[in-house]
Amino acid sequence: MTSLAAGETMGSSVLVLNRTYLAVHVVGVKRAFSLLCRELAEVIHIEDGQYANYDFQSWREISELRAQFKEQEPHGDWIRSVNFEIQVPRVIRLLFYDRLPKQTIRFNRRNIFARDGNKCQYCGKRFALSELSLDHVAPRSQGGQTTWENIVCCCVKCNVKKGGRTPVQAGMHLIKAPVKPKRSPLLSIKLGNPKYESWKSFLDNAYWSVDLK
Numbered sequence: 001m002t003s004l005a006a007g008e009t010m011g012s013s014v015l016v017l018n019r020t021y022l023a024v025h026v027v028g029v030k031r032a033f034s035l036l037c038r039e040l041a042e043v044i045h046i047e048d049g050q051y052a053n054y055d056f057q058s059w060r061e062i063s064e065l066r067a068q069f070k071e072q073e074p075h076g077d078w079i080r081s082v083n084f085e086i087q088v089p090r091v092i093r094l095l096f097y098d099r100l101p102k103q104t105i106r107f108n109r110r111n112i113f114a115r116d117g118n119k120c121q122y123c124g125k126r127f128a129l130s131e132l133s134l135d136h137v138a139p140r141s142q143g144g145q146t147t148w149e150n151i152v153c154c155c156v157k158c159n160v161k162k163g164g165r166t167p168v169q170a171g172m173h174l175i176k177a178p179v180k181p182k183r184s185p186l187l188s189i190k191l192g193n194p195k196y197e198s199w200k201s202f203l204d205n206a207y208w209s210v211d212l213k
Contacts, residue, residue: 009077009088013190015199017044017093022100023202026187029079029088036092043089046198053093063087075195090198105184107148109134114185116153121175122162127155137178139164148180 014032016025021044027035035041036056043054054062063086067078077088105111112134119126121135135154138144141164152174154162162170187203190196 009079012077012088013196014089015091015196015202016041017091017202018097018099019094020098021093021202023199024094024097024099026190029077032089032092033079035094036089040096041092041094044091044093045089046201059089060084060086075193075197077195090196091202105181111181111185112148112151113153114189115181116178119153119175120155120158121152121178122154122158122167122172124175125155131155133159135159135162137174138166142166149178152178 010029012029013026014029015023016027016032018024032041033056036043036059039055043056043059045052045054045059063078064084066087067085073087079086079088113129113132117126118129118132120132133154133156135152135158136144136146137150137152140146144150158172162172167174191199191203
């Protein structure tokens with residue numbers, strides 16, 4: 001799978017299930033095809049409301065048929081090589097992995113930005129990631145902790161204005177109080193994209209904490 005694809009396609013994501021069909025991870029296209037080629041996983045494709053299972057070879061064959069007869073899905077991604085064309089799967093299932101999904105949402109910069117929608121929580125404007133920082137609502141110098149409930153997305157201008165003060169001390173107001181999300185913020189964003197519609201069959205409230213890689 002080395003000759004191939006457009007950057008946008010390779011930037012897509014693939015949902016990974018364990019052997020008992022529970023969502024445990026989200027990986028990139030390259031990693032997904034690596035697992036399929038090594039026969040460590042199979043493709044799970046929803047057809048007429050039912051699950052169909054394919055190994056790499058059978059998935060390649062059905063992809064070639066779809067490409068030949070132009071039966072490509074409206075939001076599908078495809079990889080083209082010199083010798084064949086193959087559709088990027090949306091869901092794969094690990095054949096030798098039974099571990100249950102983690103029930104915690106990782107506390108990190110990406111998830112905080114996603115939770116806050118890349119908006120400064122003081123001025124309400126949306127910025128590029130390079131123009132955003134993280135702010136302790138109650139500053140560390142006053143005992144503030146580094147937690148979901150005390151960290152917000154903040155633009156550089158508002159961060160400088162606030163300094164080492166609380167919002168009240170700085171005469172500023174939070175748009176909304178920060179809370180720990182019940183679902184993975186990054187997954188929530190992914191599920192807003194029509195091409196990941198099939199993920200919803202495998203993701204419920206109990207398993208929305210799977211990590212995006």
